[in-house]
Amino acid sequence: MRRRNIKRPLFLASSLFAAIFALGSDQPSVRVERTAAVGPRLLEKQTEAAVIRDYLQAWQTMGVALEQNQAGLLDADFTGTAKEKLTGTIRDQADLGIRTRYRDTSHDLQLVFYSPEGQSIQLVDSVEYAEQILDHEKVQTTQHVHARYVAVLTPTEVRWKVRIFQAESE
Amino acid sequence: MRIRLTCLMAWIGLVLMPLALAQSSGVHLPKSVEAGNAFSIQTTGNGNAVLYIVGPGQVLRRNVQLGEATFFGPGEIHNAGHYLVVLVGASAPENGAFDVTAAHQAATLSFLAKPSRLPIDLHDGISGVVYLFDAFHNLVLSPAQVSFQLSTGPGALQTRTALAHFGVAWTKMDSATKEGSAQFVARIGDVTSTRVIQQVPGNPCHLVMTARLSGQRLAVETQPVRDCSGNSLPDGTIVTFTETYNGGESTVDVPLKHGIARTDMPAYSGAKLSVATGVFVGNEIRWGKE
Numbered sequence: 001m002r003r004r005n006i007k008r009p010l011f012l013a014s015s016l017f018a019a020i021f022a023l024g025s026d027q028p029s030v031r032v033e034r035t036a037a038v039g040p041r042l043l044e045k046q047t048e049a050a051v052i053r054d055y056l057q058a059w060q061t062m063g064v065a066l067e068q069n070q071a072g073l074l075d076a077d078f079t080g081t082a083k084e085k086l087t088g089t090i091r092d093q094a095d096l097g098i099r100t101r102y103r104d105t106s107h108d109l110q111l112v113f114y115s116p117e118g119q120s121i122q123l124v125d126s127v128e129y130a131e132q133i134l135d136h137e138k139v140q141t142t143q144h145v146h147a148r149y150v151a152v153l154t155p156t157e158v159r160w161k162v163r164i165f166q167a168e169s170e
Numbered sequence: 171m172r173i174r175l176t177c178l179m180a181w182i183g184l185v186l187m188p189l190a191l192a193q194s195s196g197v198h199l200p201k202s203v204e205a206g207n208a209f210s211i212q213t214t215g216n217g218n219a220v221l222y223i224v225g226p227g228q229v230l231r232r233n234v235q236l237g238e239a240t241f242f243g244p245g246e247i248h249n250a251g252h253y254l255v256v257l258v259g260a261s262a263p264e265n266g267a268f269d270v271t272a273a274h275q276a277a278t279l280s281f282l283a284k285p286s287r288l289p290i291d292l293h294d295g296i297s298g299v300v301y302l303f304d305a306f307h308n309l310v311l312s313p314a315q316v317s318f319q320l321s322t323g324p325g326a327l328q329t330r331t332a333l334a335h336f337g338v339a340w341t342k343m344d345s346a347t348k349e350g351s352a353q354f355v356a357r358i359g360d361v362t363s364t365r366v367i368q369q370v371p372g373n374p375c376h377l378v379m380t381a382r383l384s385g386q387r388l389a390v391e392t393q394p395v396r397d398c399s400g401n402s403l404p405d406g407t408i409v410t411f412t413e414t415y416n417g418g419e420s421t422v423d424v425p426l427k428h429g430i431a432r433t434d435m436p437a438y439s440g441a442k443l444s445v446a447t448g449v450f451v452g453n454e455i456r457w458g459k460e
Contacts, residue, residue: 039340040297040340040342062226066226081307085226085227085228085249086226086227088228088249089225089226089227089228089229092228092229092230093229096229096231098222098224098229098231100224100229102226112335112336113335113336113338113340115282115297115299115340116284116297116299116340116342117282117284117285117297117299119282119284119299120282120299122336122338124336131224131254133222133224133254133256135220135222135231135258140222140256140258140263141222141254141256141263141265143254143265143267145252145254145267147252150309150311150336150337152301152309152338164301164309165226166227166250166251166272166308166309166311167225167226167227167250167251167252167269168250168269168271168311169202169269169271
């Protein structure tokens with residue numbers, strides 16, 4: 001009886017992860033913390049909305065790119081160091097026959113810096129996501145991750161792109 | 171009610187699962203590793219297994235012998251981030267995670283100074299933003315003091331310090347009262363990055379022309395065109411001479427050369443001559459009799 005009680009939550013947790021990946025199109029929950037000041041420049045509502053929209057889209061893009069091992073998909077939402085590092089990861093994955101699935105389930109965002117000339121904006125994201133590792137199509141693990149990411153976005157012709165994307169130790 | 175209880179148990183299980191795995195795990199991980207540093211992962215048990223270290227920043231796979239330590243050399247894991255670890259052997263996979271952090275000391279600075287050219291004597295007219303990176307181009311997230319210096323010549327130095335939060339520090343500086351190039355330096359420890367800012371004269375304050383007859387035409391010429399601080403406006407600045415006569419108008423745009431603009435225009439008796447640069451209007455001359 002005792003053994004069953006231990007296994008049951010684990011089984012349910014695994015089922016939940018499986019459901020998260022099966023229902024991959026579900027939108028993550030997003031909370032944005034209001035910040036009185038984000039540095040030297042006033043942050044307009046439209047800018048804030050655009051940055052958040054493009055950052056969340058970057059997560060979707062990253063998920064697809066890492067799952068399909070297609071670095072070219074990153075072009076739309078990443079640039080600079082972030083793109084180079086993710087491209088390197090995809091190259092390594094492809095060489096090893098590994099794919100990874102990332103499904104973000106919630107974001108707790110705080111915009112922390114907007115540069116004086118509007119050339120960069122920085123945010124901190126307390127994010128939860130499910131991560132699944134497949135080696136030659138065999139699922140090796142599926143885990144729930146809670147991490148804090150620091151991202152810097154820069155404006156391009158039509159959208160904000162992620163230039164720095166880095167998890168930090170909480 | 172039963173469904174709610176089941177969901178609650180599932181999420182409790184979710185929260186406790188990593189803890190439970192950590193306790194029973196056959197893989198012992200460091201809590202965090204500095205990017206680029208060597209480290210090892212100790213496993214327990216017997217036989218062969220495959221060790222995965224996976225994150226958005228990097229992916230590694232190693233065949234390991236259980237019960238032995240697996241070593242990772244300097245620079246092998248160099249991208250900061252959160253990494254999942256999976257050990258797959260004969261028994262159930264063992265999971266864990268650890269963080270790779272950026273170095274505490276910045277190795278390079280990404281320094282953005284704006285604008286590259288601006289008028290003199292502008293309060294907070296120059297902005298500097300610096301991002302701190304380690305040797306592997308990870309953002310250095312530890313708080314650090316960054317100093318900024320703007321030097322515009324002998325004895326003319328502005329200094330500011332700013333604390334970097336989340337790897338970024340910024341400042342604002344005034345442009346100098348004298349034209350010329352300025353060195354804008356960001357520094358942390360021994361690491362510096364320099365940008366050059368061109369400070370050009372401000373709006374014109376002094377625009378006076380003279381006219382004299384030269385053959386059948388009028389030779390018009392400005393005195394040296396200066397801003398309110400006495401700096402000559404840069405060569406190439408356009409000065410517009412306008413002559414109106416009998417309802418007609420002719421205009422000549424002339425670039426400054428050695429601070430002076432000169433041209434010739436028709437010599438109509440009674441013509442009105444005016445001069446301007448940008449929105450600043452100089453003197454007027456009425457030529458000859460009306």
